[in-house]
Amino acid sequence: MTPFGRHTGRGVRDLTAEAVSEALADAGLERGDIGAAFFGNTTQGALEGQLMVGGQIALRAMGFERIPVFNVENACATGATALHLAVSQVRAGAADIALAVGVEKMNVADRDRAMAVFEGAYDVSDPDGLSATLTALGGEVDDSDAGRRSVFMDIYAALARAHMNTFGTTQRQIAAVAEKNHRHATHNDKAHHRTPLTVEEILAARPLAFPLTVPMCAPITDGAAAVVVCGQRGLRRLAGADRHVRVLACVVGTGVERPLDATDRHITRLLAERAYEEAGVGPQDVDVAELHDATAFAEIQLTELLGLCEPGAGGEAAERGVTTLGGCLPVNPSGGLESKGHPLGATGLAQVYELVQQLRGEGGVRQVDRARIGIAENGGGFHSGEEAVSAITVVGV
Structure with a gap:
């Protein structure tokens, strides 16, 4: 997890990279160990115009290749929904290890635009x-x-x-x-x-x-968090699996x-x-x-x-x-x-x-x-x- 707050000069890709890198290091994994990724974001489309493939862009920028990347939006429940999908992917046997990551860059120059994104959640x-x-x-x-x-x-x-x-x-x-x-x-x-x-x-x-x-x-906050999910087969590949x-x-x-x-x-x-x-x-x-x-x-x-x-x-x-x-x-x-x-x-x-x-x-x-x-x-x-x-x-x- 990155620090949460106002991240002036930092964007979605940078925040994503920090949280994902920390999660991989905690698990003792490399990018190539991840079989699927679920990328949660709700505001990048409205605030930056990145209406599609945000996850592919953010994760490819840090070296993820070939794996399926799924973009997730479920209002303020987006992060937990990404986790649910990662857990489901592993339980289904479609991946030994999956990644869920959520990120927002909500503090932009036009505060009214940031406040307006909430209008789309009813x-x-x-x-x-x-x-x-x-x-x-x-x-x-x-x-x-x-x-x-x-x-x-x-x-x-x-x-x-x-x-x-x-x-x-x-x-x-x-x-x-x-x-x-x-x-x-x-x-x-x-x-x-x-x-x-x-x-x-x-x-x-x-x-x-x-x-x-x-x-x-x-408050209106910027930040990212990431979770590594694995089943029994993936667990054997983790460092410090007892944690x-x-x-x-x-x-x-x-x-x-x-x-x-x-x-x-x-x-x-x-x-x-x-x-x-x-x-x-x-x-x-x-x-x-x-x-x-x-x-x-x-x-x-x-x-x-x-x-x-x-x-x-x-x-x-x-x-x-x-x-x-x-x-x-x-x-x-x-x-x-x-x-x-x-x-x-x-x-x-x-x-x-x-x-x-x-x-x-x-x-x-x-x-x-x-x-x-x-x-x-x-x-x-x-x-x-x-x-x-x-x-x-x-x-x-």
């Missing part, structure tokens, strides 16, 4: 339908004095207000999640933001759509038609049930989680949907320190998307990077004690009141 043919859904979820809100933001901050804000109305979740509890993640990131030298903030500072920061303030939300982490489950799915308040049929809850069944574990077995906190509220919602706490209890758990390092279930020891950063196509793989470090016992100051089972949730887009796609990965040693 049904663009029905903007009125989006507005109606957000009103049904979070009610009418006067946001005339709110700062510039992507449409997804309005989406997450509406979801947060719905949760507050249903369960009594407070803005202070959402701020407690952000405080925890900004504190975790101080120990992550690859995080975008590494400055600790208090709950009071977070609440007093520039407001976006209520109840969100800027430090509760993921490998097993993929217990790697599932991707879409939602079902449901009333907005039928959270028992939410895409992530349904997918979590499938992931736990495939992994042969339950939420009670999870030692560490990396969750898609594009906003601090999302972490609260996801801890509930993954069964890591009871419905409606996520905010209280965060406020009591349950999800902090040293708590019963550390969530986002990396700092999460709010602090580590959110280069869309790389995020899901960066989550797995953190879990691998944790399960290897290489987490340093942010190491979770006796971590054996980790879970990552990487969601993307918005459709019918929830993520358009969700991806859940369970790993273990």
